Amino acid sequence: MRISRWILSAAAAAMLALGAGALSAQAAEKIKIGTEGAYPPFNTITPDGKVEGFDIDIANALCAQMKVECEIVTQDWDGIIPALQAKKFDAIIASMSITEERKKQVAFTHKYYTTPLALVAPKDSELTSTEPAALAGKTVGAQASTTQADFAQDVYGKAGAEAKLYPTQEEAITDLQNGRLDAVISDKFVLVDWLKKA
Structure with a gap:
């Protein structure tokens, strides 16, 4: 790069x-x-x-x-x-x-890039929105100990979605591919990279 x-x-x-x-x-x-x-x-x-x-x-x-x-x-x-x-x-x-x-735990430099969050769902998904209310009753996967996990729990979870957390992003995507999740939330660049290879 x-x-x-x-x-x-x-x-x-x-x-x-x-x-x-x-x-x-x-x-x-x-x-x-x-x-x-x-x-x-x-x-x-x-x-x-x-x-x-x-x-x-x-x-x-x-x-x-x-x-x-x-x-x-x-x-x-x-x-x-x-x-x-x-x-x-x-x-x-x-x-x-x-x-x-x-x-509180580590010293940071200035950030060197910014990436927005994104939500990905299977092609045949009935989801038409990323709004929290649209995910009520759905299961959203995210990698544990990330800002995406926080968002899945704090925003989607409070709206009635189940946030399922994984040790790695790859495990969340695998469960999405195998129909065990309705959606995965992650960094947009990570999901775009995965979609290009899928």
Whole structure:
């Protein structure tokens, strides 16, 4: 993917600032970056075991600009912040939305992209709207520990939908494909990427 010079410069400055405090006073030769590895097109593991995606491109570009080796470490999403706090890696680059709750646990850089939420349903679905009332009595899947899960529970759940949460986005989509869900809510770019491949 092509990364704009502005995004790279802003992210590099933020990473350098984080690195100054988080990595110690001595110059780091290697930075460990935590990511999920299960959220295409942002981060995913290829069949041959390589981690790739937009977040990985950002991480590698930052490391190159900082002249350090970049080690990508995959971590289940619901444990990614605890793993950072346990120093399993030095920073997270993983399509993480900035929320007030998360700001209590980790320091964020400026966000480097914005993606809206989207809802996807099977072609033969009777759903004609994404309004909460339209999903009353329906089952909506989302990845656990995400802003999409919060929305599914807080908005659709209060309107009478059942929010079913999954460890990964892929598991939610699999249940949608197998008819166990009426819809899945996720980042628009993630769903568009999946629909292109489906």
